Amino acid sequence: MFKLNFLSTLELGFTYIYTAAFIIFALGIFLLYQRNKxxxxxxxxVFAVLSFLANAVDILYYYYNxxxxxxxxxxxxLFEAYYLLKAVHTYFSLELDQFYLKTLKxxxxxxxxxxLSLNRFVIFAPALLFLAAAFFKSGEIFFNQAFNNYFKFAGANSWALGTIVFFLPYLRFNSYFEKYGIFLKGLFALLFMLSIFAIYYEDLQYRLKIREEQYQKLFNQSPAGMLLLDKDGTIITVNDSICQYTGYSREELEGESMFKNLVPIEYKIRAQKNIQDILNGEDKEYIMKTYDKKNKLKYFLMKETKFIQSNxxxxxxxxxxxxxDYKIKEEKIKYLSYHDNLTDLYNRTFMExxxxxxxxxxxxxxxxxxIDVNGLKLFNDTFGHQKGDQLLIKTAEILKKSTRASDLIARWAGDEFAILLPSTSKKDMKKIINRIQKNxxxxxxxxxxxxxxxxxxxxxxxxxDLFEIFELADKRMYQQKMSQGKKAKRKLISNILLSLAEKSHEDSFHIQRLKEKAADFADYLKLKSSEKNKLIELAExxxxxxxxxxxxxxNKKGKLNKKEWEKIKKHSEVGYKIAAASKEFASLAKLILHHHENWDGSGYPEGLKKEEIPYLARVISIVDAYDVMLNKNLYSKKMNKKEAIEELNRAAGSQFDPALTAEFINFIE
Structure with a gap:
């Protein structure tokens, strides 16, 4: 057994306490590190562990010498001193001078x-001086960076420890220090460790305070409406944004149940269930339809979560x-995805x-x-697509007017529509068809x-199968279109001619005279009956x-400008498209296109000459010109018969077929 006197035992006891304190300090700091990284x-x-190891060695020395x-x-x-400097510098975000690392090495x-000498004083004196320097430097930093008394307390203890450590090699030879020195060293060491914990706690409280202030600032200034609710749905606090969104003031919201002003009655049961789910740890995200203080419709994207307050x-x-705004746009997009943007009827996607x-x-x-709109292509070619769109819109209006609110009407394709009539008998369906036809x-x-x-x-x-029923209805519609198409297109042509007569009053008389003259000239030329009829239709x-x-x-009086004349010249091409769109008049299309071609190739639209120009087109151009000469028009003065014949002779061989011109002059004389 080792025999120790009272002083040695006392010193050893304090060393145990000192060592135990470092163990507790090391474990405590390590646990804090594990939590906060x-x-x-x-x-x-590391500093505390090294301090513990140093004291453990000191105890072993007492036992084994x-x-x-x-x-x-x-x-x-040595390493305890270095890691103390590293810890203090890192805490204050300071750069550790490389001098200390070089000194350590x-x-x-x-x-x-x-x-090699195993001289006790020679071995540990430089190390203790380095540790003392570390404590002095740390104390200086604590004082320089201090913003509360905890840091000053840590700095004072650091300097006290530095002083004790600095004089430790010499004080060991002092009997008083030999008796009480280890106690002072342990006391200041414990106080230093406690001050580190206090600094950490103060730092933690400061960070929590800053974070709470930041959260509060974020809460108050957030563009999102935010509020805190208790477990019963009572509003604890709100921010300004939610007041702006809802129109209610803080006084009207805070302390009141959210069901009073913010939750519509139809959402109450769902909101109560949400509260329980959230308190059980479930986050919620949904869209809520509600109304503000002025009863204006609002949609909110809601996000709700459990929250622990500072208390x-x-x-x-x-x-x-x-x-x-997003919801309205979303609904508009949804509406457009199922509706035809021209007629505002449902589209094919919705109907399917x-x-x-x-x-x-x-x-x-x-x-x-x-349903199919008869003659839409002909209508588009005649009046343009804008007028064609008006035709489709008008058709849609007739269908809506003729059906019931429960019926589903859709634009099925370009000129086709479909109507679905749930719970509708054949008799009721026929009534709807009759209303459509009547309208x-x-x-x-x-x-x-x-x-x-x-x-x-x-x-x-x-x-x-309803889709097969659709196919059957479509087939029957197509059959009717084939049987009525000719009549429908003829009716459209008649309407076009009536419209043209209304635009230019002389045209109706001009066409009638032209048809009569063309019929007589056809007889004179001994044309076949089919060619005669074609010439009469061409005249029309x-x-x-x-x-x-x-x-x-x-109806412009006076000379046309270049731009206007170009538009006039386009009418033969438009007429060609109108005639070509109908099987009944398709044979006239080329004749209409070329009735303004000249014998010498100076006409329009293709500059054909001589026999390249269709025969009946050459005939109608002479008959048309002669009627225009004899009757007053906007482009030239009225002529008598003699003047007209002279003009025909003058244009023969340039504008007109010379042989046909001679025949026509003989015919009219």
Whole structure:
């Protein structure tokens, strides 16, 4: 057994306490590091562990009195000093001077050389001086960076420890210090450790305060509406944004139940369930439809989560972003995705979805009507696509006017429409078809008259496929279109001619005279009956393309400018398109196109000459010119018969076919 006197025992006891304190300090700091992962806490942990190891070696020396232990004691002290400097510098975000690392390396080298002598004083004196310097430097930093008394307290203890450590090699020879020195060293060491914990706690409180202020600032200044609710739905606090969103003041919201002003009655049960779910740890995100103080419709994107207040009470953080504009746009996009943007009827996509739904429905019988607008292409070629769009819009209006609110009407394709009639018998379906036809007939005298081909079919049994019923209705519609198409297009041509007559009053008389003269000249030329009829139709339709020319240009008095004349010249091409769009008049299309070509190739639109120009086109150009000469028009003065014949002779061979001109002059004389 080792025999120790009272003083040695006392010193050893304090050393145990001192060592135990460093163990507790090291564990405490390490646990804090594990929680916060701040590097300075790791450095303090290493410092505390090295301090513990140094004191453990000191205790071993008392027991075994091995001088070699002082070598390890000095090593631990050197690195203890370095990690103390690292910890303090890192805490204050300061750069550690490389001088200390170089000094550490140098002292370790000296220590290794000194260990050969095994002289106690020579071994640990440089290490203790380095540790003292570390404590002095740390104390200086604590005082310089101090912003409260905890830092000054740590600085004072650091200087006290530095002083004790600095004089430790000499004080060991002092009997008073030998008796009480270890107590003072342990006391200041404990106080230093406590001051580090106090600094950490103060730093933590400061950071929490800053964070709370930042959270509060974020809460108050957030563009999102934010409020805190207790477990019963009572509003604890709100920010300014939510007041702006809802129109209510803070006084009207705080302390009141959210169900009073912010939650519509239809959302109450859902909101109560949300509160329970959130308190159980579930986050919520949804869109809520509500109304502000002025009863204006609002949509909010809601995000709600559990929140622990600074007083450790559980609350609900409810955040909302004004979603109104986005929701309106979203609904508009959804509306457009299922509606035709021209007629505002449902589109084919929507109708097909409804067909799938109704296919399994028991709302029998389900009637289907397919509709096609007769002559839309001809109408577009004649009046332009804007007028064609008006025709489709007018058709849609007739269909809506003729059906019930529960019926589904869709624009199925370009000129086709479809009507779904759930729970509609054949008898009721026929009533709707009759209303459609009657409303179309009422447009006969309008500038835009409507002619429709209709086909219908009915699903009476559940096992019948609604899509096949659609195909049957479409087939029947097409059959009617084929049987009525000729009549419908003829009616459209008549309407075009009537419209042209209204735009230019002399045209109606001119066409009538032209038809009579063309018929007589055809007899004179001994044309076949089919050619004669074609010539008479050509006389009626040759200028039909003028429907595309504005009334202002058609009736302009005086000479046309270049731009206006170019528009006039386009009428033969427009007339060609109108005639070509109808099988009945397709044979006249080329004749209409070329009736303004000249014998010498100076005409329009293609500059054909001589026999390249169709025969009947050459005939009608002479008859047309002669009638214009004899009757007053906007472009030239009225001539008598003699003057007209002279003009025909003058233009023969240039504008007109010379042989046909001679024949025509003989005919009229």
């Amino acid at each position: 701040r590097i300075y806490l790791w450095y303090f942990t 091995f001088k070699i232990l002082y070598f390890f004691y000095a090593i631990f002290i 140098f002292l370790v080298f000296i220590l290794i050389l000194s260990s 450790f009470r559980t609350a609900i953080l409810s955040m909302r972003i004004d979603y109104t 979805e409804e067909m799938k739904r109704l296919n399994d429905s028991r709302r029998l019988p389900i009637s289907v009507i397919m 179309c007939e009422q447009t006969n005298k309008d500038q835009i008259s409507i002619s429709l081909a209709l086909g219908a079919a009915i699903k009476n049994e559940e096992n019948e 339709l040759h200028d039909i393309g003028k429907i595309s020319i504005s009334e202002k240009i058609l």
